[in-house]
Amino acid sequence: MAKIRGSIVVDVERCKGCEVCMVTCPTGTIAMAKEVNHKGYFYAFPANPDLCIGCANCAMVCPDGVITVYKTKI
Amino acid sequence: MTEATGIKEIIKPENLVYKRTKIMTDNVLSYCPGCGHGTAHRILAEIIEEEGIQSQTIGISPVGCSVLLYNFLDIDWQEAAHGRAPALATAIKRLLPDKFVFTYQGDGDLAAIGTAETIHACNRGENILIIFINNGIYGMTGGQMAPTTLVGMKSSTSPYGRDVKLMGNPLKMTEIVATLPGTYYVTRQSVHTAANVKKTKKAMRKAIQYQKLNKGTCFIEIVSNCPSNWKMTPVESNKWMEANMFPFYPLGDLKVPAEETTK
């Protein structure tokens, strides 16, 4: 049976670490990094990439538009 | 198959489902982390791209946090004096009736200093779209009380909470403009969840269609947050907004075209 698999790419340097994507993600894919980017923000990243279903909710609520979303059937 | 190659398999151009629109410039947004302005900008930019109207669009940016909006969307812009955006839009649309003209204004700009311009543009039924960001506070100047600040809500000029006896009542501009014969479509939305983003985007798409048909003024209020001046984290501010702003500023359509209600 084909499984929906997604993946996100975060533009880490533009991320302001607001966490809105993290709480929006329905599968718990996203977490905040322990280190900061050049602006000093704890940026978002796909901590559990296997869980991503490519729903793009995170990208839709991201105020800074830093998330790109991919989706496919495997 | 290892995990790393698995992701590589997914991240391919043919699998792309969401990417920042090219209508957004490369400039980093000047907003605080988690601010709804950025989301509202992006939705607007996406709609302009999807509708293919970049070359026909003229935006009017306000005074307030979004004063630099013209740096973020790759379209022609005019930057208005505080509150005067609907007056600019009136003239622009009348002189260039084939263009798509919109204003983007905050609550101080639209509901305090620009009340007259807003109401009269709506009452004349100018064929423009007014986007109204309501976060109940003056963001840029550092968190002063806005006309839309809730009763009891604290700000730097209502430090003990908004006291109606002293400071008057919060103003529901969207309810007011919905009563005016010149408005065609009046709605109140938010952009803090994916579902709400979709609804706001749909509202913007409708407004563009109505403007093409010269139907009158379209007015979209977006109830939004101000984490910095509400002194909360972005996630907390969105929860606070749901619990406190939405009961007073309920989301949904306030005025829909008669022909659509009978459908």
Added chain:
Amino acid sequence: MEKELRLMKGNEAVAEAAIRAGADGYFGYPITPQSEILEYLMVAKPYETTGMVVLQAESEVAAINMVYGGAGCGKKVMTSSSSPGISLKQEGITYIAGAELPCLIVNVVRGGPGLGTIQPAQSDYFQATKGGGHGDYHLIVLAPASVQEMADFVGLSFDLAFKYRNPVMMLSDGAIGQMMEKVWLSPQKERSKTVPEWATTGKPPTRERNIITSLDLDPNAQERFNQKLIDKYNLIKEKEVRYEEFQCDDAEYLFVAYGTSARVCQKAVQLCRADGIKVGLLRPITLFPFPSKRINELADKMKLILSIEMSAGQMVEDVMLSVNGKVPVYHFGRMGGIVTAPDEVVEFLKSKIIGG
């Protein structure tokens, strides 16, 4: 096409000339003594002929901001008002100057301060020539002295406004706005189809986006912009000074007066000369740029110079700066909406000649 002769009020002449100059838009708000401009346009309905937009705004503030919006689209747009209304427009005017947009603002001046009177005055000279709103800027200011000039200066104002990307003000007064005279009207001009490269008309893929703004948060960039404006004003001072001389060749005394006061002073010159006093008149047509150089030259052969205005003495400061102490300079004029009489001017001059 030939010019057409009509008998009109000054205000009506402005309106008709605007249509004929191919104006794209007029945005106004009623105020005495200039309401005939909007009234005339609503009767003439140019939106059905030339396509010119005419709109009565909800306030002077809205009207000037409509002008800002229209001007930002590269259109020939204008507004008109009288003194209290022009004060309200100052916010918009400084934004227009700061965004370097062309437009025409007509001020049919009445007495002030405050609500003042509805009678003619020249007490808005400082406001018109020194900026008026906040920040370092100037309008180009033209001072019509007849109904003919009320008509002629509309086209001239638009030409100057677009040439320098700068707002132009016609500083008239209630007398010229209300009086009727014959006026030769220019034939109808087509509305321009040219779109200036800076105008906001929708961004095609072929160019960068156009942004109309007066904001710059970088102080160094803002100062560079201020310097650019100063350079522009200096160029205007060099190229666009306009004035008229009346019997200055053999004069020993000089009147400097504009608009209605200049007409009064023409009569005063004749009365003086009948009494054997050799007086000449210099009438500034542009108040900014001011004819300083010419006044300075004329000062060399004058015994004294008299600045006559219907105000407490505003232009007199520019006359003094122009003369730079070469000869005594005095102010004379009535206020409160009273038009100075020629014999009052003559009496004042005589008192100064004896006194001096």
